[in-house]
Amino acid sequence: MKLWNHYHTPHSIDQAIALLNQYQGKAKVVAGGTDLIVELREGHHPIQEALIDVTQIPELTSLAADDNNEIYVGAGVTHSQIVKSAVLAARATCLVESCGVVGGPQVRNVGTLGGNVAHALPAGDGTTSLVALDAKAEIIMNGQRRVVPILEMFRGPGQSLIDSTRDVIIGFRFALCGDNEATAFKRIMRPQGVALPILGCATWVRLNPAQTHFEVARLSIAPIGPTPGRAAEVEAVLIGQPATDAAIEHAIETALQILKPRTSKYRATGDYRKEMIAVLLRRTLQLAVQRARTGQAVPEGIGME
Amino acid sequence: MSKLDITVNGQIHHLDVPESRTLAQVLRYDLGLTGTKIGCEEAECGICTVLVNGTPVNSCIFPAFKAQGREVETVEGLAHNGELHPIQQNFIEHGAVQCGFCTPGLMMTATALLNENPDPDDHAIKVALKDTYCRCTGYASVIAAIKSAASEMRGEGPLPVNEPDVSEPMHAISRSVPPQYVREKVTGAAKYTDDYFFEGMLFARTLRAAYPHARILSINTEKAKAFPGVVAVLTHADVPGDNLHGLVYRDWPVLCGDVVRYMGDAVAIVAAETEDIAAEALTLIEVEYEPLPVIGDPKFAHSPEAPVLHSKHPTGNLLKHIKVRHGDIEQGFAQADYIVEREYRTPTVEHAFLEPECSIGIPPGVAGHEKLTILVGSQIPYQDRNQIALAMGLPEEKVRVIGTLIGGGFGGKEDITGQIHVAMLAQATGRPVKMLYTRQESLIVHPKRHATIIRMKTGATKDGKLVAVEAELYGDGGAYASLSDKVMTRATTHATGPYVVPNAKIDCYAMYTNNPPSGAFRGFGVTQSAFAVESNMDILAEMIGIDPIEFRRINAQKVGTTTATGQVLRESVGLLETLRHVEHDMMPADGDFRWAWRDGHKAYAWGLACAYKNTGLGGGAPDRAEAEVEAFEDGSVEVRVASADMGQGLAHVVAQCTAEELKLPYHRVRVLLCDTDLTPNGGPTTASRQTFVSGNAARVTSALLREALTRSAAEFLDVPPETLYYEEGLLRHNGKSVELGTLVGWMKANGLSSKVRHEYHAPATQPLGTGGDMHFAFSYATQAALVEVDMETGAVKVLRIIAGTDIGRAINPLMLQGQVEGGIVMAMGNCLTESYIVENGVPWTNLLSRYKMPSIKHAPEIISHLIEDRVSTGPYGAKGVGEICSINTSPAICNAIYHATGVRIFSLPVDQDALLRAIRAGQTEVYTAWHDVR
Missing domain, CATH: 3.30.365.10 (Aldehyde oxidase/xanthine dehydrogenase, molybdopterin binding domain)
Incomplete structure (x- = not known):
């Protein structure tokens, strides 16, 4: 069945914005289409007058580290490209680990990181890692170029800051892990039903130079609320603590007191999710600490969840 | 319409097609490359996988214009000059092809893998093929085939096949010959129902019930009928014959007129010039319902409070009470030292055959068909014919059902789905009509495993x-x-x-x-x-x-x-x-x-x-299958039986039985299945019965043909018939021999038939x-x-x-x-x-x-x-x-x-x-x- 009438492939952001303006709300931005086109088919959106494909715009497809230890990942970079990036594997491992378990290869080959964020699921895999990496999103919103912290991108389940009939996500920028820093991502899937995680967890840690204590930690556990978020109280518990299993268990205890995961139909009970908070925090924190200490990170679980 | 320039399998195409096309639609409908299959249109099953600039993508959700200027590779591009690609050859050798519907997707995904990784281990293969589903093989043979292909492509030769140990191989029996149509399945040439197109063909859709249980107060089709491009809109009032079908009890309306009893019930059908028009017309049909109380579980159905769903069924909602009584149950438990009693629950389970249901109806006199003809991938062609004829008010001889290849069945393609609907629409419009279910429709409509x-x-x-x-x-x-x-x-x-x-x-x-x-x-x-x-x-x-x-x-x-x-x-x-x-x-x-x-x-x-x-x-039901076996002057033999091969391999089983009885090389036996005009009735393909009944029918009928051939050969060679023996397509006598084809030519010249038809009756059984x-x-x-x-x-x-x-x-x-x-x-x-x-x-x-x-x-x-x-x-x-x-x-x-x-x-x-x-x-x-x- 016909889902859109026209298909445009602009080669610049200006062209893309001009096209969106021209269609006056009757066209949407599309990247890989692995969410949008499936949703169109399921009748979640009306038939679109046009789809504006942003994956041929150079600024959206570049992936490059700069001199300041920061990296820029264009919104149109596919999950597969992220998985294949050596610099991300070594220095933003959680992003590779999360993008490496999205869908199957065919979906990862076209689905983009920008699409994952625009889709604004409470537990989008790539999103969960971007939150732990404390990324910033570069967007064109209402015709204005803006840089916003990643968490400001989400307004509600499936609702992002941007309006895809008007705005474009250009890319993401975040600091790569340096000495004594490392990340990890793991998730728990249900073998039945919809392929959304029961729980996903991305962890970023920085140890002190002696590698004995946590200096800073960023924890993103999802889904906990309607939008992605950080477990700030749990992060606080880790700061300054010895980088030991005991400290991790203490943080887990805090997490279990503070976080109140809900039961969601055909996905998981709240009690099970609570158990998984403990399991995933333990597994990702231990892994991140080990990676920070050794300076070695080899992504785990790619392609097999 | 807009210009689309793409290279497909090395050939540049300049097309003028709607921008709304997906890549799969362009390949299948605009370029006729039907080897690429569509399984779900949700980017879930992966069987539509093609390569775009070498990268595997799901073509069912890939906008065609996203491929503008790019190179696309499909299953049709794997073989070169008739020589199979090592992946294709190894899929055959390792038994990795059953129904064949997912095979193109599996092979294309594997092609991309081997381009990148010439020596993948099991893990690498599993990562690459994780979302390319196969419902038949269980994947073991697929993994073996890919590893073997990789080895061959590295120049190290194919790997040995995991041949099971069996006893006493015979001439053709207990031998792992390749399945029938397997070459077509690996090259993309194999045709499933949706791969057929006819001049002037219309596309049909079905309006489903809006409630699981409701009285229909009115149906208004006027707006749909008036919609441009709509050719026919039919309801219960248009069913020419009996508005009921069913394999055991005839309780299932062709089109509901008074009550709907589940969400998959059909209320109206539309035939239109395009699928889009047919789909849009459905939204214009106005149906008024009065919702009725819903029976959601079988125990409630058995309770006095439950509404009765089929007033004509003598035992109400109790479809059947089945009893087994053996010995003395009280005495039995009295002897027990240990007793366990527990309650178990099993869910409704979906077949998820990868080919959604599709039927094509062709009216008499169109496309060379003399009678109303239905193309369908069905497990029970003769019972389809019976049910179509009853609903159409026609004698069975006026209806022909031609079974196409089936993309998986597992029991889920025994009941009527679109067969009667396309028959009605073909007759009403005088044009061929195709009805292809979407995956989502398939999920709602066809019968499932009992909870x-x-x-x-x-x-x-x-x-x-x-x-x-x-x-x-x-x-x-x-x-x-x-x-x-x-x-x-x-x-x-x-x-x-x-x-x-x-x-x-x-x-x-x-x-x-x-x-x-x-x-x-x-x-x-x-x-x-x-x-x-x-x-x-x-x-x-x-x-x-x-x-x-x-x-x-x-x-x-x-x-x-x-x-x-x-x-x-x-x-x-x-x-x-x-x-x-x-x-x-x-x-x-x-x-x-x-x-x-x-x-x-x-x-x-x-x-x-x-x-x-x-x-x-079993249970006293007459269990029989009829086969026809004919020898030809070119030395080949054809065996015909209307039993279904949904991938399980019935075709090679009957071919092997015939090859065995005539001591023919397997490749000289052809199989024609599932055509109610050309093949005799093999009964339903169900109950693990076809190897036994159709295998036996092929065996016995071939033996009868052998006797006829022997009699003629004895005369031809002037030797006693009991001294003749068969060997690799020859009839031999001490020092003399005649080619099977030569013998058939002689028989024809002498007015003798080289065709035998016989009905095999399985041993009788008793009712429960x-x-x-x-x-x-x-x-x-x-x-x-x-x-x-x-x-x-x-x-x-x-x-x-x-x-x-x-x-x-x-x-x-x-x-x-x-x-x-x-x-x-x-x-x-x-x-x-x-x-x-x-x-x-x-x-x-x-x-x-x-x-x-x-x-x-x-x-x-x-x-x-x-x-x-x-x-x-x-x-x-x-x-x-x-x-x-x-x-x-x-x-x-x-x-x-x-x-x-x-x-x-x-x-x-x-x-x-x-x-x-x-x-x-x-x-x-x-x-x-x-x-x-x-």
């Missing part, structure tokens, strides 16, 4: 002898009868398990509800009862303090056993042999066997279960309740599962399955092994991943993305032993295999989970959430499943 509630009570003595089984089964039959009567009968008669049980009382209630109808699904009810039987067996063994294998050995059926239906088993009871092989392979090399062990947070354990399954219809032989053969199986349970998450992984399967004889060992592997993986879905959820009559599972079937990442190591305990009446001793391999996997896995965790699962599919909570809480029994999480 059951089974209370099972089993008693045994302290020395391990079973003395009594009492069971009560409720089966959710859904809105229409379909095959519920037969399916639930099989669940009931097999509810003792394959054991000697002197006393049994089993009652089964097949109920009408407002859920999608339930019907045939590989295992035919026995899958469900075996879960209860084999779980109770393990519980009892533990209570008695006896090894579960020993407990089964003590009670195993053997020659001389009387079953609970009163049948004395006289031969071919290979259960103990299957048990022996499986037990042997469970033992580690050092002989130190443990049922369970721990390694960190992972628990490992074995579990075991047995099963049996009838071959053939009369004692005697309810079935003419049973297949037996033992399976052991090695599972890993993550004790921190509850996640269950099946690492290894050891299967012993008694199938009488393996006509084609490699392809039969494919049945076993595919059956096991499908059964793993039944146990671990699959549940079709209906909420008070409304399917929640209305998308394939809501239904997970096993992918290649689930594929365990499978060690398969074929046990050939011959049945004297089977073709060369063979009995059925299609179902027996898919029955005991679930209880074997659940028994293993118990050994690993101490928690027993009573409801499928296994819920890791509930399992973990039970482990944490120290509970030992879980009565909820995934669909109970809410």
